[in-house]
Amino acid sequence: MTAGRITVSTERPGARSSRRRAVEDRAVAWLAARRAMLDPRGARPDRVLFARKALIETAFLAGLRARLDDAPLTGDYAAILEQVEDAARQPSYREMTARDETALLLYAGTYAALRLCGRDAPEFGRVIRQAVAGGYAAAFERVPYRQLDLLHTLYLCGIEHDPSSMDAVLPFTLLCRRPNVLKLTDRDVYAVTHTLFYATDFGLREPAWPSGFCPGEGVELLEALLVLAEARANADLVGELLCCLYCLGVADSHATDRAWSFLESVQEDNGRVAGPEGILHPEAEAMEADFRHWAEGYHTTVVAALAGLLERSPRRGEPPSPPTAESVPLGPHLQRAVTWLCDASLAEDHRAGLPGVTAAALGASALRERGLARPGLAHYAAQLADAAPSFWQEQGAEVAGEFALALHQADICCPSLDAYLRATAEVVASLDDVPADAAAGVRRLVGLGVLRPGAAPAVPRQAPAVPGRAQTGGRHAFPFQDAVSLCEARESYHLGQLAATVRVLVKGGWGLHRITRDAVAFLVAQQDAEGAFGYPASDDPAARGKARYSWTRSAVVALAAAVESGPAG
């Protein structure tokens, strides 16, 4: 599913703030009107835990409201707090803390929220301290972000006094290990967002980041993940990632504007913000409509309200400096691949060999080492000297045109190709106009010198690529379709699709964007010791050979574009 078109606002900051405040107010109103759903006592037995989870998350929203805004809790926030306090004072809830040790955080978070709201419940706190000291609830091994959750919750409960204990966990988190954005599942993204919530104490503290990690890198990661979340219309992740940008001190950016526009566009009139498809267990299909409607929306609605709360919070640090984009040298990878591809193409029949050697020539040209492809070019020029027109017709303008260009630069002649291109140019010159999808081919004929610019029919203009425009201050959105295509290609190991998309992005000026850089990094990591691309994971020699040849040809074309467009080569 792809999100609809979003218009990024250019209105006055005051009006913008009012609209975002309205998102928060409507979201809190919707939650407050359904606060009875948070009470585990009223839930069916198989939904008690769901209610407890919703209770702590909504309670936490009220706690953060008390913490981030000095004004007294009133209205809908106060109504939610009353509901939380009422549920939490029941023995059926409170005393579970002593028995349900693996779920300590479910209960301790509620206590922390009450405490933040100035409604300390000493007996509840005492039970939590007992559980914490009991040698299991706070001791069993947790994944790093859940360990941060524990430490943060204990801090807010007044049990752990030094929040810096969280900093020792940060080096083990996904956030700080420079993840490749194309590989992250939704679950991984929640690990990133929750790490930031806890480690920054929702924007109120500056962690001691591990060496080698700068918060600007975190911002870059969040912005890349926002593109993917919005492209998949996942309002829950868009909301969480937006909150994280605030936690890192980013208050006003193109990414925050886009995220807000998206949230505003999906919020329903009554304030509800629906979660993504599949947010509930498949068994939820059998639930009654009212419960499902609430269960599918409450979390995303809490997150949208939290975004509004963080947006208007004055207690925010300075935005971090942008990271220095690391530059992976692509030249050596491309050179090894070109050499491998040239050799391999000589063993192919001419139908598969020609595109291979042409791709190799393109790579060699990008490297300014045209000699690398010369043996292959000479071989195929001789092989195809008398090729039938149908052969060139089948190869198409891109392969035939690039091959012709490479031959020209190498001062090698292929008579059948020259004749075919001249004949095609004559036909094109006789046309009144050409369709847009053939324009690139016409420009190619002009570039090869077989069609005079004056003789070419009206050709639709080519949108100029502006290298770097996308990543620096420009207000263009990363193309959603390409972002999703890269993820799908990575997941299905479709290296051809990945390479094709990288090439399009690089040519469109998106080569320095984190998503494109991670796609290139993934591609480069598929190069084997011989210089070929892709790991077929097959024992069949023929299948292996076919796959490696195909993938290497595609990877060389993509890397050639990347080397030509940027400093990475």
Place this chain on the structure above:
Amino acid sequence: MPCPPSVDARKALDFLRTSGLVDLSVPLERVVGQVSQLDDVAGYVLAWERYVLVVANEVADAEASTDS
């Protein structure tokens, strides 16, 4: 001097439209299909549903059966 090849307008436009440097065929789909199943066991990041709630649910189930 060979005769110039015969190219009509439709063929010329087809030729101009055709790109093929990048190979978009999908070799080895079967192997890829095997790999994708790994997600089921790669749960190093355990969400509430699979870590806290599932365990807690057992407690609730036990409690419910005790009550009844």
